[in-house]
Amino acid sequence: MPELPEVETTIRGLKPIIGSIIINIKINTPKLRFIIPKKMSLLTKVEILEIKRRGKFIIFLLSNNHAIILHLGMSGRLRLFEANKFEQKKHDHFILRTNQDHLLVFNDARRFGFVDYGKTTNMFEKKYILRLGLDALGINLNGKYLLSRISNTAVPIKQILLDQKIIAGIGNIYASEILFNAQISPLVGGRELSLNECKKIIISTKIILKKAIKHGGSTLRDYVSVDGTVGNFQSNFQVYGQEGKKIFGKTIKKIVQYGRSTYYCPDLQKIK
DNA sequence: ATGATGTCCTGGGCGC
DNA sequence: TGCGCCCAGGACATCA
Numbered sequence: 001m002p003e004l005p006e007v008e009t010t011i012r013g014l015k016p017i018i019g020s021i022i023i024n025i026k027i028n029t030p031k032l033r034f035i036i037p038k039k040m041s042l043l044t045k046v047e048i049l050e051i052k053r054r055g056k057f058i059i060f061l062l063s064n065n066h067a068i069i070l071h072l073g074m075s076g077r078l079r080l081f082e083a084n085k086f087e088q089k090k091h092d093h094f095i096l097r098t099n100q101d102h103l104l105v106f107n108d109a110r111r112f113g114f115v116d117y118g119k120t121t122n123m124f125e126k127k128y129i130l131r132l133g134l135d136a137l138g139i140n141l142n143g144k145y146l147l148s149r150i151s152n153t154a155v156p157i158k159q160i161l162l163d164q165k166i167i168a169g170i171g172n173i174y175a176s177e178i179l180f181n182a183q184i185s186p187l188v189g190g191r192e193l194s195l196n197e198c199k200k201i202i203i204s205t206k207i208i209l210k211k212a213i214k215h216g217g218s219t220l221r222d223y224v225s226v227d228g229t230v231g232n233f234q235s236n237f238q239v240y241g242q243e244g245k246k247i248f249g250k251t252i253k254k255i256v257q258y259g260r261s262t263y264y265c266p267d268l269q270k271i272k
Numbered sequence: 273a274t275g276a277t278g279t280c281c282t283g284g285g286c287g288c
Numbered sequence: 289t290g291c292g293c294c295c296a297g298g299a300c301a302t303c304a
Contacts, residue, residue, distance in 0.1 A: 090282095154274080159275095259278090
């Protein structure tokens with residue numbers, strides 16, 4: 001579910017617990033995508049120093065030189081509650097209580113998400129972090145970088161945008177929206193793209209993702225921000241989920257690439 | 273290496 | 289109202 005804008009919206013909503021002390025952590029479900037390290041449930045009297053994002057990963061830096069890394073997967077969400085207003089729900093897998101009586105709750109119906117914990121130095125050496133490409137909103141991400149990463153591959157650009165090893169943060173919804181914005185066909189192979197087209201894609205990436213963040217992300221089924229409010233960028237989708245509708249008089253089409261839906265407008269996004 | 277497919281899960285929506 | 293089927297925002301493994 002959650003792509004970069006939803007993860008970013010989540011992190012911004014977590015500001016109230018920065019500087020708080022963790023009192024305890026309750027693990028209701030020992031295994032999500034991976035087994036949750038047991039020693040995390042022993043965590044106590046540790047300050048949350050910082051909450052960062054890397055691609056779609058959420059990183060909590062703690063005062064004991066340890067870090068929690070969390071991925072929301074497809075259906076995961078983090079919610080923040082006042083302790084006295086909280087009612088546990090189905091799929092609340094992980095509950096962190098702070099000294100301010102905030103509860104941070106990780107709910108994930110499909111359990112494709114995960115929570116990991118360990119020494120900060122070790123956490124940044126995890127392969128799921130090391131292999132990430134440049135962040136989609138990173139200052140270093142530019143057309144030249146994209147070109148250098150894709151100039152040898154026939155993989156279609158839609159699939160390339162989903163590859164976290166190349167650009168970290170884009171998911172299936174925003175990939176379609178970005179390519180529509182850049183007026184580039186999702187079917188074009190990486191090696192067919194010029195530097196100028198790569199530049200266009202990166203510019204569109206930043207435009208779309210930033211705009212989505214401004215709108216609090218997109219809510220289709222699962223996603224809500226930490227206070228439970230829904231994002232509304234979905235009302236700005238130009239092509240995603242819009243099969244058969246017209247844009248500038250041209251029809252939007254849905255195709256399947258690598259088992260994932262792609263929406264685009266063949267008349268406006270030509271394969272050169 | 274590549275690309276197509278399967279897998280981990282639950283739940284919502286739709287057709288019947 | 290119920291049932292079965294298909295689909296879903298992620299990421300990875302496996303197979304030919």
